Amino acid sequence: MINLNDIEIAQKNVMKPIEDIANEIGLKRTDIEPYGNFKAKINLPLDLPEKKDSKLILVTAISPTPAGEGKSTVTVGLGDAMHRLNKKVMIALREPSLGPVMGMKGGATGGGYSQVVPMEDINLHFTGDMHALTTANNTLAALIDNHIQQGNALKIDQRRIIWKRVLDINDRALRNVVVGLGGPMQGVPREDGFDITVASELMAILCLAKDIKDLKSRINDIVVAYNYDKKPITVSDLGVTGAISLLLKDAIKPNLVQTLEHTPAVIHGGPFANIAHGCNSVLATQTALQLGDYAITEAGFGADLGAEKFLDIKTPVLGKTPDTIVIVATIRALKMHGGVSKTDLELENVDALKVGFSNLKKHVENMQRYNIPVVVAINKFTADTNLEVQTLIDLSDEIGVSAVPADVWGQGGAGAIDLANKVIEKTSEVHEFKALYEADDSAETKIEKIVKTIYGGTNVEYAPKAKQQLRQFKELGWDKLLICMAKTQYSLSDNAKLLGAPTDFTIHIREFNPKLGSQFLVALTGNVLTMPGLPKVPAANHMDIDDNGVISGLY
Template identity: 55%
Template sequence: MSDIEIARAANKKPIQEIGAKLGIPSEDLLPFGHDKAKVSAEFIKAQADKEDGKLILVTAINPTPAGEGKTTTTVGLGDGLNAIGKNACICIREASLGPNFGMKGGAAGGGYAQVVPMEDMNLHFTGDFHAITSAHSLLAAMIDNHIYWGNEQEIDLRRVAWRRVVDMNDRALRNINVSLGGVANGFPREGGFDITVASEVMAILCLANDLADLQKRLGDMIVAYRRDRSPVYCRDIKADGAMTVLLQQAMQPNLVQTLENNPAFVHGGPFANIAHGCNSVVATKTALKLADYVVTEAGFGADLGAEKFLNIKCRKAGLSPDAVVIVATVRAMKMNGGVKKDDLGAENVAAVKEGCANLGRHIENIQKFGVPAVVAINHFVTDTEAEVQAVKDYVKDMGAEAVLAQHWEKGSEGTKELATRVCAIIDEGKSDYAPLYKDELSLFTKIETVAKEIYRADEVIADAKIRNQLKDWEEQGYGNLPVCMAKTQYSFTTDPTLRGAPTGHSVPIREVRLSAGAGFVVVVCGDIMTMPGLPRKPAAESIHINDAGQIEGLF
């Protein structure tokens, strides 16, 4: 059966039963239908004194067209932990409409390791992304309205930093002119759109601890600059209160279930290449209070998602992961070893060994954070024993361990071994997590640290304008912030075609953006876009409602 057919056949339980597994009373659930609900802020606040469970991060090698199955493995591991008698919960991100209708597809797992209801999760879900888009748009409207009615804050129209957003891949909106059409429409200026998941509002929602923290962070956002280069904040426009109202319900984590009726929090969804790529802090912290083991994921490869999880999210939220699972596939190893996608079905142990360099680089990088790593080999039916063994042998030589995981085909039965090994590693207590760089380093040194330590670049290329901008922010008191690198997910370099583990390359910085409310500096590298475009044949062309009233083509 296809993923969507498996999801439709799921034997879902009422969401109140799923909440009861975590000790959440039905009165603290805000139901959205029968199979999803938000958890009340009052209940979350009441859990503050409980001891935290163990935190497991699932990451992956750099994505390839062969597919790695990181979310699938996250779900499978959560189910596997429950199957061996552990009280476990998973935390993943919500799906963005843009990639759903573009090329990436859905984000709810696959095979017999899925989160349901799959269609709802990949579409409007509980409306969180709409709320974020609306809050972002309200601020944009209020900025231009402020300028129209006299510009009391003396905003320099050439230095309005707040762009607009829409949750869709629409390249035509990347750069636009606004306020055209005469006096009644305001003062014309250049503007542009990013995708909603790149919005600083999204980042803030995913890093805030509660509504009070949310409003403070929103107020701290820099929206424009005056002629003297002094910043104009969101609170100067008096938009932070109304934005918080729009986001009040969106701040509450969403509870759903896996195919095996285990609890899953699905909340927030910043991109991992152009944002920090992790689900919300409030969902992760809530899960840690309610479960003994929490399995979460970070987007794309470990050089992006895991690096930001460990350098930004854990640093900001005071989290300390106990283990990291790196997802790899034999198919992807062969592709990194030079095999074309059409030839992946044929055994090629030599190519597997050649392609393992990419996996090895990620293992080394995770070890730099002081967290033990285990590799999950996401099994495909075309994998041979010799190929799987080649990966295991390589990983063993790296001082780590690789475990075959067959969750796509067998559900929790296929991840019991992985779950058992992860628990054993955690019980050994070897995690000594620490971020890669200290707060007091300069912003440019932090950028160089990530580029050289994680990407293995020789140098960072940045012109005087970018370097001076970083120094200005340091003088304004923002020098202690972490950096959020925005680069291609397909390579350790800024060239998406360079697979494997390249060295001797440069990282060119195109621009830097200060996310003062979220609390990091976005560093845009190479040709990465904060508003993706649709492919030549977008997935939307195949999505429709069939004669039975069911959605087809979504996944």
């Protein structure tokens, strides 16, 4: 058997024309705008009967490690398995950011025989959504600086501008910059900085907006700066809501593609879960629910980040909570959480697996806290031994959750039939969602519940700046907004080196970013950065395109 890598597998696949995929799920030709032969925008709203009985399945994972977890791969494989079982299923994923694609992680379209395609397009420029968001964000930044240059009628304090420019690539050199140098005709000099595009508030707004009207309303409310009296200045004050909104007229439409096995997939929006809310768009998930009997979606990184934000930030807007949560785990990653180095992961080590199981156990308990049925998906690797797999099944059984092995990388949907049957069974269980916090809880109370209940921490420590901001937010009436924690993905704590399920730790909040358009406050913890850097040897170093336009090295 020839061993192929992800991109080689994808390139050998024969895709169906996107019109055929659309037709199979009940879309008319006028419901889509093709971008080439194999991807399309979906025109909303769809003129289809409202469905209220579709099942929503959320895929999340344990805390990520360099050993890999494969959440997107399992999401795709599970969808393909349900498709094989003749279920009307739709997959809803986030769009990859060029930052990780060119950096350390690589692509985000699944792997092996469980991928969404065309993977090269999706991982690169796709339908231009990221570029539209980048342009809209930076247009707003330019309009702010122009307002100051042209007389500053709003009395914007250039020391208190909180709207940053963005770029969809990891570039640490742009974290802190000075703009406006070169004399009076070049603008007003001030300190500025760049975030990565997926951390932009516009990305969050795009993913939370219900329609164009809601998009404009949210953009209207964005706080971009404060004036000399320390009063907030919004996009509405600048009078440019329409201009920013129209730049997103196409980006707000979900994208339709397919898996290797021709299961329909909607891919839209791409906020990171460590520095943003980590979920694909409400419109994408609603569309998947409207078009399928089962909608399978994912939330970024571990369940302490993406899933928590899905349940506490996204579902109030979506109007539906998951019917089942799937937590992806690998033997390799759990052994790493148990203290095994990456070089020794191929060796059987049941003792380390038992120690590392504490991480999975904590995530299971957290999701069960929301009173939603949970299934553990064991994403199999070739080095996993029968004893290790059975040990993980037994350990999961002891805490009252089914763990089902799935070989989705090597077998695609065929490798997840047992997982699919268990998930389908769980979606029929009657349950009543239990929110983590109340909408009218204070910001401090919401944060404390997240830290103590979800992370397992014992205390929250606020830096002087964060304390001052909380006082200001209370005066402005922002103190009861939702909370979006910006925290390392590698640990339940804010210390990336604390693996497993640490206890007796303190979460350190250094400052907040108020995002009124998104209707949440971002709490920056530890040393998490909103503009990542590239690794010593970026994934970009291994990429190429030949004379015939065939891409290699993209994973």
